[in-house]
Amino acid sequence: xxxxxxxxxxxxxxxxxxxxxxxxxxxxxxxxxxxxxxxxxxxxxxxxxxxxxxxxxxxxxxxxxxxxxxxxxxxxxxxxxxxxxxxxxxxxxxxxxxxxxxxxxxxxxxxxxxxxxxxxxxxxxxxxxxxxxxxxxxxxxxxxxxxxxxxxxxxxxxxxxxxxxxxxxxxxxxxxxxxxxxxxxxxxxxxxxxxxxxxxxxxxxxxxxxxxxxxxxxxxxxxxxxxxxxxxxxxxxxxxxxxxxxxxxxxxxxxxxxxxxxxxxxxxxxxxxxxxxxxxxxxxxxxxxxxxxxxxxxxxxxxxxxxxxxxxxxxxxxxxxxxxxxxxxxxxxxxxxxxxxxxxxxxxxxxxxxxxxxxxxxxxxxxxxxxxxxxxxxxxxxxxxxxxxxxxxxxxxxxxxxxxxxxxxxxxxxxxxxxxxxxxxxxxxxxxxxxxxxxxxxxxxxxxxxxxxxxxxxxxxxxxxxxxxxxxxxxxxxxxxxxxxxxxxxxxxxxxxxxxxxxxxxxxxxxxxxxxxxxxxxxxxxxxxxxxxxxxxxxxxxxxxxxxxxxxxxxxxxxxxxxxxxxxxxxxxxxxxxxxxxxxxxxxxxxxxxxxxxxxxxxxxxxxxxxxxxxxxxxxxxxxxxxxxxxxxxxxxxxxxxxxxxxxxxxxxxxxxxxxxxxxxxxxxxxxxx
Numbered sequence: 001x002x003x004x005x006x007x008x009x010x011x012x013x014x015x016x017x018x019x020x021x022x023x024x025x026x027x028x029x030x031x032x033x034x035x036x037x038x039x040x041x042x043x044x045x046x047x048x049x050x051x052x053x054x055x056x057x058x059x060x061x062x063x064x065x066x067x068x069x070x071x072x073x074x075x076x077x078x079x080x081x082x083x084x085x086x087x088x089x090x091x092x093x094x095x096x097x098x099x100x101x102x103x104x105x106x107x108x109x110x111x112x113x114x115x116x117x118x119x120x121x122x123x124x125x126x127x128x129x130x131x132x133x134x135x136x137x138x139x140x141x142x143x144x145x146x147x148x149x150x151x152x153x154x155x156x157x158x159x160x161x162x163x164x165x166x167x168x169x170x171x172x173x174x175x176x177x178x179x180x181x182x183x184x185x186x187x188x189x190x191x192x193x194x195x196x197x198x199x200x201x202x203x204x205x206x207x208x209x210x211x212x213x214x215x216x217x218x219x220x221x222x223x224x225x226x227x228x229x230x231x232x233x234x235x236x237x238x239x240x241x242x243x244x245x246x247x248x249x250x251x252x253x254x255x256x257x258x259x260x261x262x263x264x265x266x267x268x269x270x271x272x273x274x275x276x277x278x279x280x281x282x283x284x285x286x287x288x289x290x291x292x293x294x295x296x297x298x299x300x301x302x303x304x305x306x307x308x309x310x311x312x313x314x315x316x317x318x319x320x321x322x323x324x325x326x327x328x329x330x331x332x333x334x335x336x337x338x339x340x341x342x343x344x345x346x347x348x349x350x351x352x353x354x355x356x357x358x359x360x361x362x363x364x365x366x367x368x369x370x371x372x373x374x375x376x377x378x379x380x381x382x383x384x385x386x387x388x389x390x391x392x393x394x395x396x397x398x399x400x401x402x403x404x405x406x407x408x409x410x411x412x413x414x415x416x417x418x419x420x421x422x423x424x425x426x427x428x429x430x431x432x433x434x435x436x437x438x439x440x441x442x443x444x445x446x447x448x449x450x451x452x453x454x455x456x457x458x459x460x461x462x463x464x465x466x467x468x469x470x471x472x473x474x475x476x477x478x479x480x481x482x483x484x485x486x487x488x489x490x491x492x493x494x495x496x497x498x499x500x501x502x503x504x505x506x507x508x509x510x511x512x513x514x515x516x517x518x519x520x521x522x523x524x525x526x527x528x529x530x531x532x533x534x535x536x537x538x539x540x541x542x543x544x545x546x547x548x549x550x551x552x553x554x555x556x557x558x559x560x561x562x563x564x565x566x567x568x569x570x571x572x573x574x575x576x577x578x579x580x581x582x583x584x585x586x587x588x589x590x591x592x593x594x595x596x597x598x599x600x601x602x603x604x605x606x607x608x609x610x611x612x613x614x615x616x617x618x619x620x621x622x623x624x625x626x627x628x629x630x631x632x633x634x635x636x637x638x639x640x641x642x643x644x645x646x647x648x649x650x651x652x653x654x655x656x657x658x659x660x661x662x663x664x665x666x667x668x669x670x671x672x673x674x
Contacts, residue, residue, distance in 0.1 A: 019277040020054065021298025022289030023270070026243065027051050028301040030250045032308050032335070035147075036328040043253035045135070046266040048150045049213055050246055053270035055154055056217025063165045064218075074162060081158050087350050088303055088342045089151070093117060095338075096144055096310040101378075103314045105567055106560070109142070114378035116145040123155040130205035141316045141323070147309035149205055156207045157214050181215055188212035189264075196260040198472065203259055210259075216267050223271060224278035232283050239276025239285030245269030256468065303339030303347065308332045320561035320575070402433075402452040408480040409453065422493040424448045424654070425542075427481070427533070430456040432498035434633045435548070438640045439496065439650065446654045448494065453481055459499040461529035462536075467507045467516055485536040492540040494653050497533060498548040500632060501526050501593070502585045519585075527592040534596070534603055544653050545603045549590040551612040551632065552582040559626035559635060576618045579631070583609075583616065604649055611645045 027047040034044020066072035097117060104110050112132075119128035126149040129135070140146055168177040189212040196203045203209040227235055246269040253262050277286040297304075311331040316323060403410050424443045426436045432454045440450035455477035458466060462482040466474050484490055505522045509515060517525065534545055554577065561575035586609055597605035612618055612628070620628055627638030634642060643650060 017277060017281055017286070017290075018295045018298075019281070019286040019289035020058075020274070021296075021301075022291065022294035023050065023243075023273050023277075024054060024298035024301040025294040025296075026246060026289075027054075028297065028304050030246070032304065032332050034250070035309055035312055036332045037323045037325050038329070039325075041250055042255075043250045045255070045258070046246070046249045046253055046263070049259070049263050049266045050270040051150070052154070052210060052213040053217040053220075053267055054274070055157070056214030057220040057274055058217075059158065059161055060165065060214070060218030061221055063162050064169060064221075067166055067169045072162075072166060074166070077162050078158070081155075083350055084347070085151075085155070085302075087346050088306060091342060091346055092306040092310065093121065095307075096314075097378075099310065099314050100144055103318050104378075105564060109317070110378045113144065116143060116148075117378070120145045120148040120152070123152045125149050126152040126156075126205040126207065130201050135201070135204050141313060141321055144310040144313040144317075146313070147305065153205075153207045153210055157211070160207075161214070181218070185212040185215035188215070192259050192263070193261050196257045200257055213263070213267050216271055217274070220271055220274045220278065224275040227275060228279040230279075232280055235276050235279045236283050236285040238272050239283075239289070242269040242272030242274075242276065243289075246273070300336065300339040300343055303342035304336050306342070307338040308335030311335050311338075318564065320556040320558075320564055322556055402454060404453050404455060404477055404480060409484040422448050423491065424450045424494045424496065425492050425537075426450065426452045426454070426496045426498065427460050427537075428454055428498040428548075429458050429500060430454065430633060431500045431548075431550075432496070434629075434635075435496075435498050435639050435642065437636065438643050442643060442650065443654060448654060453484075457503075459501060459504055459526075459529070460497060460533045461508070461526070462532060463511065464525055464529055465509045465511055465513065466504055467509055467514065482533075482536065485533075485540055490540045492537050492542045495537045495542045495545045496548065496653070497530070497537075497545065499550075500553075501530075501550050501589045502553070502582070505585065505589075523588055523592050526589065527596050530593055531596045531599070534600060538600075538602065543602060545600075546606050546649055546653050547593055547597045547603055548606045549593050549608055550586050551608040552586045552618070553579045553632040554582075554618070554620075554628060555579050555631075557630045558620050558628035559630070562621060562626045572620070576620045578613075578618060583613065604652060606646050606649050608642060608646075611642050 027050040029047075030041060030044040030050075031047035032044075033041040034047070038044075063072065063077070066077075097113075100113050104113060116125060116128055119125040125145060129143070129146060129149050135146070135149070168180065172180070188208060188210070192203045192209045192212065195209070227238060246266050249262075249266040249269065253265065273289075276283075277289060280286060308331070311334055312328050315327055315331045319327075424440075426432050426439070433452065433456075436450070436452050436454075440452070443450045455474060457468060458474035458477050460478065460481060462478060465471065468474070485492070504526065505519050506516050508522045508525055509517060516522065530547065534547065537545055554575070556575050556577065558575050562572045565572035565575065590607060590609060594605045594607070597603040620626055622637055622641050625637040626635055627641055629635045629638075
């Protein structure tokens with residue numbers, strides 16, 4: 001029987017078929033290679049789709065057979081699922097919690113792990129991660145339990161499928177039941193395609209949008225019966241073609257947008273691979289996929305899936321988010337070793353025990369208790385004084401006077417509208433948001449009302465598209481922003497434009513196009529977009545504008561890296577390493593923006609790279625506080641220091657005459673030396 005992602009050999013059509021374990025092996029190798037960062041496996045996440053098809057075939061075939069013979073029992077069905085999934089799952093949950101206890105340092109890490117462990121124990125982690133982040137987000141590396149989302153999807157399918165099939169197969173005409181299953185699969189696929197642009201995480205994580213993949217597996221038996229009459233070379237060719245589709249999908253499918261209709265490729269491949277083997281179990285294709293090394297890995301695939309990702313993730317966490325192909329691969333192989341131990345010490349012995357349903361619930365109870373215990377224990381530890389001390393001023397303070405909402409540019413809050421005689425408008429992406437608080441305080445002290453118009457991951461461009469997973473919300477923000485700037489009643493007295501322009505070089509495209517333009521053209525286009533935005537602000541009365549240039553991005557999550565280095569009594573020098581090409585790209589974008597600013601006497605260019613990396617040597621702390629939170633955003637301390645460093649420019653912005661050589665006194669001490 002199938003057992004989620006991987007597992008031991010099971011009952012297939014007409015008995016056990018080792019080629020199914022070969023297909024499992026192919027799928028788990030693809031997934032593990034993707035997670036470890038092996039080059040050439042950029043689409044390796046499609047291995048999960050293949051697992052869904054395999055599970056759909058095995059489970060639907062089993063239910064269909066037992067219902068038709070009158071031997072189906074809900075209690076027996078769920079007892080088998082529990083025996084084959086929960087014990088190894090419990091071992092992984094306990095082992096990962098022990099490792100996480102020693103690897104995680106920060107309160108937010110500990111609390112997040114506690115919640116994810118509890119959600120995983122309840123088999124609803126797909127909903128937990130859907131509400132927290134996307135599977136492809138950078139932060140996903142710091143989620144040791146992220147891989148359990150697919151197990152939750154399968155468990156939810158295991159709850160619903162037997163109920164639907166029992167009543168549908170038993171009480172409805174056979175053709176009508178099949179037609180309903182086909183309609184349900186079509187609706188699931190249509191929803192997956194229709195909603196992926198609007199909410200990719202929903203279509204990726206939530207079971208109804210994946211149901212069509214399980215149903216496709218359920219159709220394998222019908223397809224196998226149709227192709228069994230074909231010549232054996234044709235049948236074998238279909239099997240190899242299916243495997244080729246899976247392999248090509250792992251190489252060429254990208255993360256955006258997915259699943260969408262792109263998932264049809266690996267799902268079709270899996271269906272053909274299964275149907276071909278079933279049609280001729282002794283044929284060339286089935287024998288090739290039944291080779292002993294492949295079948296052995298397939299038998300271990302469930303345990304390998306359980307263990308490989310927590311080890312890779314926790315390893316990256318201890319390296320402050322850095323991926324390392326050698327170390328990640330070693331963690332993956334350690335996961336395989338643990339899978340061997342899990343199979344022989346846990347899975348195989350328990351599989352031989354014929355626990356009835358009430359007794360089978362015992363390990364479920366243990367998993368739930370472990371999940372609840374982890375939730376309580378990790379949350380309690382997160383309140384310990386030593387961990388709180390590590391997080392000094394890392395989280396940016398709330399951005400007040402932010403005016404963009406779901407319905408456009410809203411009126412400024414009362415306090416923001418009445419605190420000064422003139423306004424200073426900060427416009428940009430999340431880099432504008434983190435730079436805003438201390439600058440806003442300074443603006444208020446000089447009689448200005450500050451306001452912030454920002455959207456994460458969204459630069460102020462009006463004549464280009466930004467191609468990424470929040471494209472629609474970004475477009476809505478930009479449309480609202482420039483519509484607001486186009487209104488005659490809009491008044492902008494002074495303005496500050498801040499954006500991490502280099503991050504958009506591989507995302508920018510002409511309106512309506514789906515492919516980004518080359519980097520050199522993107523830099524020129526960004527310069528034109530910035531020039532247009534400046535002109536729009538000028539037309540609304542902006543007498544002075546600061547155009548803030550970008551600073552390089554770092555390889556590590558800087559603040560986390562610094563504090564981990566201190567916790568482990570090691571040097572934090574490596575925390576200042578830049579991303580490859582970051583300095584060069586940042587310099588090229590800064591030069592282009594500086595040329596734009598030079599054309600307008602009312603614009604001054606502010607080079608933040610000179611603050612972060614003076615002379616090309618980057619500084620990451622200020623009086624022991626990190627000035628960078630992640631790969632590039634300022635901490636509160638860093639935003640204060642940046643304001644002090646650029647004192648003359650901010651004073652120029654707020655004074656009627658240019659002021660040079662004047663320092664801004666903040667609540668903290670002087671800025672780091674350039």
